[in-house]
Amino acid sequence: MTNPVMNFLALALYFIAGGLLGQRLLRGQVVTGGAKIGIFSLGLGAVVLHAALLYSSLWTAAGINLALTPAFSLIAWVVAILYLATSLIRPVDNLGILILPIAGLTLLVEWLWPGHMSLTLTSSVSAAHIIISVLAYSLLCLAAVQSLMLLMQERHLHGKHPGGFIRALPPMQTMEGVMFQMIGLGFILLTFTLISGVFFSETTSGQPLRFTHHMVLAVLAWIVYAILLVGRWRLGWRGRPAIHWTLGGFALLLLAYFGSKFVLEVLLHRG
Template structure:
């Protein structure tokens, strides 16, 4: 089967499962879980072939986005086995479908010749897991915002068939943030070790590292505010989205400027 058909198939499965929920003809069944699993398998195989090439690792912008959203969709799929999270498919699956299409339509090349270094691979795996958890947290925060507006009967662009209890959603959000914050801390530590090993500098003051630290401080402050002051609801949503936005600028913003606007590899 030609590659473009595989990309199209994965995107169509993602978007179909999400659309069926929006139409309320499909909520949570083994069929939807199986469908998402098949899309993840196809997407994962295409991503593996695109990432690992003979010259090393191709970590171009669209490949990086695809890896993050593949992991985000995988986290959703696994979490949905243990929690009632099917409502999140309306938030997680459409952007994942879009990224699959972008990965095929706009392939970017950014070869990393040092990708075989064990410390770098560990750093990259931890970083991608952290980014994916915070992507999942941000999408979950949007679901919380939509649920809160629906509860107060406020007008909203997002109209879903039903919502889970807000307290449960809030508890899950902070569980995700704690996991993401732990991995982001490990990302910073492993980044320092990797930089020291490869570039003989423990820390480089560039906008990527500075924005990552700012995001780490925001999420750390949110967890501290939750513990000390009981922050919740809109406050938690706003801090989560702000921290995620800055984290997005830290990594993907720098890749977009370098690879797309400046054309560097």
């Protein structure tokens, strides 16, 4: 069941918060004090409304609806929550100019093109697998957005054109440190996702493991992140190499889940 008023309000709050944040950053103003509280409050209001809308679309009589657009909206909601929570303890406010509007757009897409693919949670293993995988994808998505900000910052600094937006960003070393913290935690959760996926496959299909495109791409993403973390630890990787490996790993994850679902649900019309 859709609620046009709640959809519109959530979408508006996401875009207003992202717009206000972008406006301050473009002026080179670091978001602090009352401005930070105001933007955070708008974002919090948006994710609360988003949660209510997700509840009505995800939980059905037949099970949990993990079709393409509801799943995309769910990931975006978790990313927005992680962003808001992280912004209280880390200098990541700048990420909101991408995360908040995109979260709003996922709501709009799901509203206009609702999908239906019910999955019955037959055990606690199934529920744990879904929760861990959503957290892993969300954390690594947050790290990918952080890497994009780093890429923009590096290009401006090397081009000797530090505009207002770049002046408002934290030092590159600080941003890299936060990005690798996200990747490290996301990598641990991704590892648990792959392990629990073996048992999840057994409970849903009766087979212990199926090497589908989804599984192969997810394992490749895990390998990319593993190489990145080892490179950081042993060789001190930073800058563009770290950014490229981060984006490469996330691109594989994106293809592993949403790419597979797009092919199945949109191109092949399989629920």
